[in-house]
Amino acid sequence: QGQLVESGGGVVQTGRSLRLACSASEFTFSSYAMHWVRQAPGKGLEWVAFIWYDGSKKNYVDSVKGRFTISRDNSKNTLYLQMNSLRAEDTAVYYCARETVGAIPYFDSWGQGTLVTVSS
């Protein structure tokens, strides 16, 4: 099934930057598209960004476009989320999730999440 472990969360001031990482193991990371999904305290899941298996295609939810950048290093089996110009509304647990390979994808593996708190 594979294992995903996020890191890099913490408390950061409004307007500052933070980089999250998601380390993958027990599967061929370079074969899978990957996503970031976040969950604000007491709220539902919100899709944030995705990246193709080779990094050639990316997309973001409108609220983070121009501020967040998703990337990956397949040689290190690691997914990243660079978050700039952070706002209070970015406070959330950030999960990385693996997208299945196939015509009708879904998320079959999730990390445990890393908490990002944006405070003034």
Place this chain on the structure above:
Amino acid sequence: SYELTQPPSVSVSPGQTATITCSGETLGDKYTSWYQQTPGQSPVLVIYEDTKRPSGIPERFSGSNSGNTATLTISGTQPTDEADYYCQAWVSSTVVVFGGGTKLTVL
């Protein structure tokens, strides 16, 4: 923007059938997945491609999707099924959307 609408809460007695809906414009033309999340835990896939169950998910979980509504049905609901449930669909080949979530209470 495309939205998926779920009821905030559903209550069911143990052993009864729980039905959780997910509504969106022409949702039946898309494939829907469902995720279960218990407090403090990561989401777990319970239904994919509208009706399929991953290995390890009990048979009491089933799904359907038609028209504007996808439905997650839990037959013979167990106390361990108490959780938040989220539907998910692809708006396009590069955009994913989740429903707002439904808190299932088994009492």
